[in-house]
Amino acid sequence: MADTTGPISTLPGAHHSVPAGVMCDDHPDRPATHRVQGETDSFGCELIDMCDECHGEWKAYRDTPQGxxxxxxxxxxxxLRPRRDYEEGMYGRVYDVCVPCITRANQEAEEELERSGWYD
Known part of the structure; x- marks a missing residue:
């Protein structure tokens, strides 16, 4: 069965190490070879344990644009891509954000760093 965490700074899709003896969530007769971060919020995340077949299916789904x-x-x-708001910190809510908004937020953060002199 999938595991859960407490607050975590990584985003959905992150890979984690699979503990010994863990079985695939969908195929209990197969050992898990991949542990992928699933649903994530400010309280933590669900870790999904997958065999190679399930991981291949997950990658195919992940690579299909989700509008x-x-x-x-x-x-x-x-x-849309999973993204946190810089001002809410690394453990804040995970948002589904479009590429133009991500680009704009990155530009604003870079400009703020340049104004602060931190880049020097």
């Missing part, structure tokens, strides 16, 4: 409404701008996007 929807951006949590930051409210516009529809063909591809």
């Amino acid at each position: 929807g409404v951006c949590d930051w701008c409210g516009k529809h996007a063909d591809k």
Whole structure:
């Protein structure tokens, strides 16, 4: 069965080490060879234990663009990515964000660092 964590700074899709003797969540007769971070929020995340077959299926799903409404701008996007708000910290809520919003947030953060002189 999948494991859960407390607050965690990594995002969904992150890989974690598989403890010895852990079996695949979907195929209890197969050993898990991959542990992938699933649903994540400010309280922690679910870790999904997968055999090679399940991991291949997960990668195919992950590589298929998942569209929807951006949590930051409210516009529809063909591809959303998991993202945290810098101001909320590394353990804050995970948002589904479009690429233009991520680009804008990165530019704003870079400009702020340049103004602060931290880059020098």
